[in-house]
Amino acid sequence: MNTETTAPTAPEKKEFWRWQENVWFDETKDWKTAKIVTCGIDVGSVSSQAVLVVDGELYGFNSMRTGNNSPDSATNALAGIMDKCGMKQEDIHFVVGTGYGRVNVPFADKAITEIACHARGANYMGGNGVRTILDMGGQDCKAIHCDEKGKVTNFLMNDKCAAGTGRGMEVISDLMQIPIAELGPRSFDIDSDVEAVSSVCVVFAKSEALGLLKAGYTKNKVIAAYCQAMAERVVSLLERIGVEEGFFITGGIAKNPGVVKRIEKLLGIKAMETKVDSQIAGALGAALFGYTLASKKAAAAAAA
Amino acid sequence: MITAGIDMGSRSVKVVLLEELDVNGAPQLKYGVKKAYIMMPGDMDQDVAAEKAYDEALAEAGLKREDVSAVFATGAGRKQVAFAKEGVTEMTAGAKGAVFMYPAARTVVDVGAEEGRGMKTDAEGKAIDFAGNEKCAAGAGSFAEAMSRALQMSLKEFGEASLQSDKSIPMNAQCTVFAESEVVSLIHSSTPKNDIAKAVLDAVASRVCAMVRRVGIEGEVVLIGGMVHNAGFVSSLKNAMGVDTISLPDMPEYISALGCAMIAAERQH
């Protein structure tokens, strides 16, 4: 007879909105032989990234959820990648902080806005043909124009309203009880096209989504209606600054094809492809700024 | 003559039956049975709810549908009220009803679950100017409702709690969704619940006030809509508007339905 009893376990509270965290570094390179090692830290509202750049080239990154404390998030993000490649903080010549928590990166040599950093990062990731950048972050949405050097020529940002931000997507993933990474693929698994949810406000869109479910829509169709609304919303923001060829998408939302493909359809432009994780654009740009600044510093020191 | 006004709001439908009496040749208004049918989100279709609330109000008044000369509808969902003869805007209805209750009222503030607006009215209860917002939850009752949920309080308790606070903590988030996280972090940082409640209601009041300022504040100020029941909000609104008194009708949710029934009566002459 089996006398063993299993203790009742509390049902696991699923966090449908969470993206996976990840670390990567380029094993073909050796940072120890590099002249200048710089680091960019992007402390966003939802996720934090640390990017290492050696001699102006991407070397490695770590992307993780932002904790309650910005300075800790910055430290942890950097520690995550340094541990992987056996680096210590004193090996880094210049650190640039960006993102909404940029002033809270205790070890940063300089803070630069995420607008400038995203443009610079996108210019590296997508090449000097990038002209229009859309960044959809956790709590904001940015539309940026830049020149061939990655210098910003026009920008706007929206961090007042959750509609059109990653947060808006998290709300729907929670409401539907579907992991956030599945939302995009599911939004295309529908039998007929759907119109966008009409409310812009996430609070009202939520009630509208519930109403649609009640009216007999499948979850996938509701998700499609929501993705369509998100795309329309972002496109209307983009139109304020205009869209030029060389369209590049950064931030977490770039991983949601349900929104990206709908944006492309509305604009009639395909977004440029990149092999690099789209979420690191800001931190990468920061690290590249760091490289320029560190090079100037080294040149000045050599001249003296 | 009996007319009916139906206010089809986002969360509830309100019905007012109005009787016009001929006293010595001069028409006098008497508003009678009111019946509200509160809808929960997604609970019921608006047209079904309107029928149901209307029939219940008639039954309570001992009337039949044919006794009513005209049914007018107002509110965001007024087009869903299939049996209404005409529809009037919330501004027209709200101003009319508010001036009937308070003849000196010239500034009418209407804050319901999903919308907030300010109106300027003349002595006849005709809305001259208005500024409102019904597309963003932050300037309406649902903002306060979402935050009270985060504090695990009813909206009423939330209002009372805010009256216990004399602190002014500014809220950074302007969006309901973002503000929820801000409230959670305030809770985590052990900010007293009373102070959080006041911060939230001050924030809604300042947004509503900014809308009212666009039309200008003059004469007696009347607040209508469900937020009248929230004493904390009323106090925050007084502060924000810089006025000593705001007139609060007894049944604030019904004022637009009442105004709507009055307009229905006027148009039968």
Place this chain on the structure above:
Amino acid sequence: MIANYGYKDGSGEYYISIDTDKCIDCAAERACLTACPKQMFEIIEDDYDDQVAWIKKPNCRTLAYDCADCKPSSGYTSLPCITACTPGAIKHSW
């Protein structure tokens, strides 16, 4: 650079744009700073080391309300900030 400060929400689009090229060598002696009754303008050093005006951060999320006094719903004719900025760097989207 055209810098757009503000937001878009369910109720509308509210952006104040500043053309930094016209702003860098201000010919109006930074008159925007005092012209705005809410004192929303501030001179900062941007990411490209230029001294330019921007809208203070908290105001970027409350523009529709902050500008309400200068924009009565019955209509407005001229805005103090735009009038003060003689180089024509400031524009409102609404």
